[in-house]
Amino acid sequence: MEYVIADSIKDMKPSAIREIFKSLGVPNMISLAAGNPSPLSFPVEKMGNIAKEIFEQNATEALQYGTTEGYMPLRNQVKERLKNKFNIGKPFDEVIITSGGQQAIDLAAKVLCNPGDTIICENPSFIGALNAFRTYNVNLVGIDIEDGGIDPAKLEKAIIDNPNTKLIYLIPTFQNPSGVCMTLAKRKAVLDIAKKYNVVILEDNPYGELRFAGEEIPTIKSLDDDGHVIYCSTFSKILSAGMRVGYCCAHTDLIQKIVICKQVNDVHSNQFFQILVSRFISEYDLDEHIQFVRGLYRRKCELMLKTMEQKFCGDIIYTRPEGGLFLWVTKPGLDSDEFAKLAVKNLVAVVPGSTFLPVQGKKSDSIRLNYSTPSDEQIVTGIERLAKLLNGDK
Amino acid sequence: MEYVIADSIKDMKPSAIREIFKSLGVPNMISLAAGNPSPLSFPVEKMGNIAKEIFEQNATEALQYGTTEGYMPLRNQVKERLKNKFNIGKPFDEVIITSGGQQAIDLAAKVLCNPGDTIICENPSFIGALNAFRTYNVNLVGIDIEDGGIDPAKLEKAIIDNPNTKLIYLIPTFQNPSGVCMTLAKRKAVLDIAKKYNVVILEDNPYGELRFAGEEIPTIKSLDDDGHVIYCSTFSKILSAGMRVGYCCAHTDLIQKIVICKQVNDVHSNQFFQILVSRFISEYDLDEHIQFVRGLYRRKCELMLKTMEQKFCGDIIYTRPEGGLFLWVTKPGLDSDEFAKLAVKNLVAVVPGSTFLPVQGKKSDSIRLNYSTPSDEQIVTGIERLAKLLNGDK
Numbered sequence: 135m136e137y138v139i140a141d142s143i144k145d146m147k148p149s150a151i152r153e154i155f156k157s158l159g160v161p162n163m164i165s166l167a168a169g170n171p172s173p174l175s176f177p178v179e180k181m182g183n184i185a186k187e188i189f190e191q192n193a194t195e196a197l198q199y200g201t202t203e204g205y206m207p208l209r210n211q212v213k214e215r216l217k218n219k220f221n222i223g224k225p226f227d228e229v230i231i232t233s234g235g236q237q238a239i240d241l242a243a244k245v246l247c248n249p250g251d252t253i254i255c256e257n258p259s260f261i262g263a264l265n266a267f268r269t270y271n272v273n274l275v276g277i278d279i280e281d282g283g284i285d286p287a288k289l290e291k292a293i294i295d296n297p298n299t300k301l302i303y304l305i306p307t308f309q310n311p312s313g314v315c316m317t318l319a320k321r322k323a324v325l326d327i328a329k330k331y332n333v334v335i336l337e338d339n340p341y342g343e344l345r346f347a348g349e350e351i352p353t354i355k356s357l358d359d360d361g362h363v364i365y366c367s368t369f370s371k372i373l374s375a376g377m378r379v380g381y382c383c384a385h386t387d388l389i390q391k392i393v394i395c396k397q398v399n400d401v402h403s404n405q406f407f408q409i410l411v412s413r414f415i416s417e418y419d420l421d422e423h424i425q426f427v428r429g430l431y432r433r434k435c436e437l438m439l440k441t442m443e444q445k446f447c448g449d450i451i452y453t454r455p456e457g458g459l460f461l462w463v464t465k466p467g468l469d470s471d472e473f474a475k476l477a478v479k480n481l482v483a484v485v486p487g488s489t490f491l492p493v494q495g496k497k498s499d500s501i502r503l504n505y506s507t508p509s510d511e512q513i514v515t516g517i518e519r520l521a522k523l524l525n526g527d528k
Numbered sequence: 529m530e531y532v533i534a535d536s537i538k539d540m541k542p543s544a545i546r547e548i549f550k551s552l553g554v555p556n557m558i559s560l561a562a563g564n565p566s567p568l569s570f571p572v573e574k575m576g577n578i579a580k581e582i583f584e585q586n587a588t589e590a591l592q593y594g595t596t597e598g599y600m601p602l603r604n605q606v607k608e609r610l611k612n613k614f615n616i617g618k619p620f621d622e623v624i625i626t627s628g629g630q631q632a633i634d635l636a637a638k639v640l641c642n643p644g645d646t647i648i649c650e651n652p653s654f655i656g657a658l659n660a661f662r663t664y665n666v667n668l669v670g671i672d673i674e675d676g677g678i679d680p681a682k683l684e685k686a687i688i689d690n691p692n693t694k695l696i697y698l699i700p701t702f703q704n705p706s707g708v709c710m711t712l713a714k715r716k717a718v719l720d721i722a723k724k725y726n727v728v729i730l731e732d733n734p735y736g737e738l739r740f741a742g743e744e745i746p747t748i749k750s751l752d753d754d755g756h757v758i759y760c761s762t763f764s765k766i767l768s769a770g771m772r773v774g775y776c777c778a779h780t781d782l783i784q785k786i787v788i789c790k791q792v793n794d795v796h797s798n799q800f801f802q803i804l805v806s807r808f809i810s811e812y813d814l815d816e817h818i819q820f821v822r823g824l825y826r827r828k829c830e831l832m833l834k835t836m837e838q839k840f841c842g843d844i845i846y847t848r849p850e851g852g853l854f855l856w857v858t859k860p861g862l863d864s865d866e867f868a869k870l871a872v873k874n875l876v877a878v879v880p881g882s883t884f885l886p887v888q889g890k891k892s893d894s895i896r897l898n899y900s901t902p903s904d905e906q907i908v909t910g911i912e913r914l915a916k917l918l919n920g921d922k
Contacts, residue, residue, distance in 0.1 A: 135728075135756055148791075181587075186580060197768035199564050233772075234795055248534050248536075249643065265791070334529075377798055391537055394537065394542060399634055405770030
């Protein structure tokens with residue numbers, strides 16, 4: 135039969151990253167295109183021990199339906215951790231466990247946006263969030279990323295130009311894809327603007343715990359004194375991505391609506407792994423494990439940067455991230471789509487910058503590189519392959 | 529701050545069932561209100577063995593990001609099982625693994641419905657589906673459940689009256705909450721009507737494998753020769769509900785759109801438990817386990833029916849299910865909301881029939897009882913408590 139697809143979905147295409155991934159089966163292909171944590175970052179033995187304990191001690195609870203809000207001990211541990219480590223959580227705030235950070239992003243948009251409303255985001259921004267927003271038929275407005283984050287004056291102008299703005303979506307720390315960190319001054323200015331115009335900020339912080347250089351910067355949520363910020367994060371990058379355990383902290387009034395939407399989305403997140411994460415936090419030292427992951431990524435990032443310094447020449451610019459998973463490489467005049475195709479032909483996969491643009495169909499002169507997933511050898515060989523393509527006048 | 533919630537969400541309330549569940553902490557409360565599988569139905573030892581193997585043999589794969597469509601070996605096993613056991617799956621069909629059956633229901637509506645479109649469903653119907661549909665701001669039209677399922681003539685009239693009908697949502701086998709099975713003749717008639725008016729049927733079959741009496745009836749999907757039926761089911765009632773592993777089989781064109789929406793929903797379902805289910809199917813006899821669960825529920829259902837025969841008197845009518853988890857009890861003149869409150873005061877929790885009505889705020893003279901979760905003793909005592917309240921003229 136001929137299907138009539140909903141207006142908001144009918145023009146949506148599988149993400150370009152997924153298409154690139156299809157090329158990864160090619161022998162000798164090196165992928166610098168992933169967004170995955172390093173397989174070395176999973177504490178397999180400890181998680182295996184806990185899994186065994188759960189099957190022995192509380193299998194029924196772990197295999198039965200749970201509550202939509204999440205496994206209560208884990209919610210309490212997340213609240214405590216957010217409070218103690220990040221100064222996040224006012225008396226009006228509540229926490230819900232979500233199926234990865236992605237679900238929190240999706241539900242925040244679902245709860246707040248009518249079709250035609252505007253969401254302002256960084257330009258470029260995380261494709262998973264942009265596509266989630268697109269399914270709600272919203273108007274996406276991008277503010278260019280600069281050193282130290284978006285320009286608050288441009289944000290204010292965008293809100294004035296789009297009075298139906300319902301959400302400001304930001305990844306202030308190790309932004310995906312650019313790797314940029316927003317300065318504290320800009321974080322404060324952005325929050326002030328959100329308050330002035332009564333718009334909610336969705337602060338997405340999946341990489342915040344992966345800082346391996348520089349100074350911590352307070353999250354926007356930690357500055358939020360009256361519920362203007364929805365904060366979401368995840369255990370994907372510090373314990374395991376495949377388990378799909380994330381969380382969201384926001385004003386109780388918003389969490390109540392998010393709970394209603396999550397209930398009809400997937401009822402609750404995987405109960406077994408909620409218990410596993412909870413026990414990991416009780417029985418082991420999560421911060422010690424995070425220190426290990428940071429060290430791993432510092433080394434991998436330094437190796438990639440060192441290889442780039444040695445191999446790249448000409449007018450290639452790249453970020454020097456202080457954390458997270460990504461490097462952002464720019465070459466003036468580059469067509470990122472054409473370059474990504476050329477790179478795949480030369481057995482190295484990268485994500486074209488165009489993927490991350492709020493306005494679809496535009497060109498980008500940048501590519502995103504990932505250093506967390508490839509082996510050290512793959513990092514070196516991958517950069518060498520890229521250098522051959524990027525160097526010279528092209 | 530004052531939040532402006534999206535139109536489709538702002539009037540949504542937590543489901544009445546959730547409110548009832550809050551009363552379950554009261555000492556000596558007996559719950560006949562659940563929709564949970566029996567804790568005795570979880571093959572804990574076998575699942576524990578497999579979990580151990582996964583941590584030993586392919587932990588990295590199980591803890592890393594997976595593909596949105598689902599773990600390929602499991603998808604293939606589901607396809608094979610659907611084909612061999614239920615004659616489901618034409619060359620145009622594809623299978624996606626979902627986070628429980630609930631996610632498949634939610635995504636089907638998201639892919640097909642614009643705000644204001646109509647979804648036709650059985651009256652009463654599954655609250656989780658009704659609430660999922662409500663979040664898309666659709667018009668819900670209920671067709672009364674009768675013996676042997678809805679009247680196809682009434683379905684046809686509803687489609688004619690609502691030319692913007694995009695979806696017909698049906699639970700043809702052991703319908704929730706009524707327990708009714710749709711006859712084969714009605715299944716055929718319903719499919720013919722869907723084809724005549726070019727409307728998609730969403731066939732929800734979470735209980736189909738839990739038949740403990742009577743003859744198997746072919747699913748509507750098995751009769752579908754040109755892609756009019758989206759079929760969804762789950763491992764929740766035959767292996768574990770807490771793991772959130774379900775699946776959806778539909779025409780490739782629809783699955784592609786569902787994949788796009790699922791990707792921005794939760795990226796993929798819990799990878800570890802997808803592998804665990806896959807290995808369970810390879811290493812153990814799933815059908816043998818299902819036979820065990822059927823036997824368990826047959827016995828529990830018979831115990832509840834026997835106790836009702838002994839204790840209920842007067843004009844109380846109830847279904848005699850041949851499978852599934854629920855009994856549907858009707859007493860002419862009963863106000864189900866008032867009765868459910870009275871029941872909780874008398875230490876027995878039931879779900880008022882009003883919960884399941886597509887049109888909110890209406891009254892029902894029925895209640896839903898669950899026999900899978902309570903112990904044998906709780907079944908007897910629970911029915912005795914209900915009998916005291918239901919008997920007499922009230």
